[in-house]
Amino acid sequence: MPIAYIQRLRERYAAHPPYKWAHHTDAPWAPLAKPISKSRLALISSGGFYLEGQPPFEENDTSYRLIPKTVDVRELRIHHHGYSDADVDRDPNCVFPMDRLRELESVGAIGELADVALSFVMVYSPRREIQERAPAMIAELKARSVDAVLLVPV
Amino acid sequence: MSSAWDITFEVRPPRAVFVNFPLNHQTGKAHDPALQRQILLDAFRAFETLWTPGQMLTLPNVWDPNDRAWEAKDWGPDFESYGTTGTTLQGTPERILNRAATAEHA
Numbered sequence: 666m667p668i669a670y671i672q673r674l675r676e677r678y679a680a681h682p683p684y685k686w687a688h689h690t691d692a693p694w695a696p697l698a699k700p701i702s703k704s705r706l707a708l709i710s711s712g713g714f715y716l717e718g719q720p721p722f723e724e725n726d727t728s729y730r731l732i733p734k735t736v737d738v739r740e741l742r743i744h745h746h747g748y749s750d751a752d753v754d755r756d757p758n759c760v761f762p763m764d765r766l767r768e769l770e771s772v773g774a775i776g777e778l779a780d781v782a783l784s785f786v787m788v789y790s791p792r793r794e795i796q797e798r799a800p801a802m803i804a805e806l807k808a809r810s811v812d813a814v815l816l817v818p819v
Numbered sequence: 820m821s822s823a824w825d826i827t828f829e830v831r832p833p834r835a836v837f838v839n840f841p842l843n844h845q846t847g848k849a850h851d852p853a854l855q856r857q858i859l860l861d862a863f864r865a866f867e868t869l870w871t872p873g874q875m876l877t878l879p880n881v882w883d884p885n886d887r888a889w890e891a892k893d894w895g896p897d898f899e900s901y902g903t904t905g906t907t908l909q910g911t912p913e914r915i916l917n918r919a920a921t922a923e924h925a
Contacts, residue, residue, distance in 0.1 A: 667824035667839060673894045689831040692873030701863040756849035765846070765855045774860060813866065815859075816832070817820045817845055
């Protein structure tokens with residue numbers, strides 16, 4: 666049975682103002698135009714990954730970082746409010762599977778991996794996510810003619 | 820990619836794949852490239868076959884067939900959210916990935 670994380674987090678942070686979870690009653694739709702083996706795929710992570718030399722994330726920061734697909738994942742840094750990162754620390758592929766995506770591209774399971782992954786850290790305002798960050802990321806992906814996105818939220 | 824069924828159900832993305840692993844392992848266990856690869860391939864098949872907005876596919880993977888204790892612990896009252904790597908920089912939420920662990924990185 667899946668864990669009731671919303672309930673657990675509500676209890677864990679009972680002393681704080683209650684977080685307003687997203688609640689949608691329907692889903693948007695964008696049909697996949699061609700198989701993944703013919704598509705240009707981009708990885709998006711909310712795990713707060715960035716590289717040395719890039720500006721670290723700040724609180725209430727709706728920017729994102731571009732992580733080249735050639736990255737050595739051992740060079741990644743994390744800025745995040747907090748998650749259980751012991752395994753991500755050992756192997757970022759747990760949530761940032763860039764090594765595996767490159768392998769799948771090389772064997773033809775992915776048509777082409779986009780030249781960058783997008784990485785960000787959530788802010789507590791869904792309105793700012795929707796009005797500020799999402800349009801900028803969509804424009805970034807469209808400019809790179811990305812067909813499909815693998816989103817790994819953290 | 821989701822490991823939190825209830826949260827993803829509320830968000831209702833166009834399509835989702837649910838892996839019933841502890842949070843932050845949606846694309847597999849550390850240093851298990853075969854599992855990581857299989858989860859991604861299964862996700863791609865789902866991408867091509869889920870054709871109703873809001874559908875979520877549960878993958879059959881089991882974290883540990885002999886131990887389900889993690890399910891009671893994950894983000895429960897005594898859960899330690901920063902792990903045990905000790906790499907938290909004082910006063911900031913920034914962490915540098917554990918350099919000591921890089922030797923075992925495949």
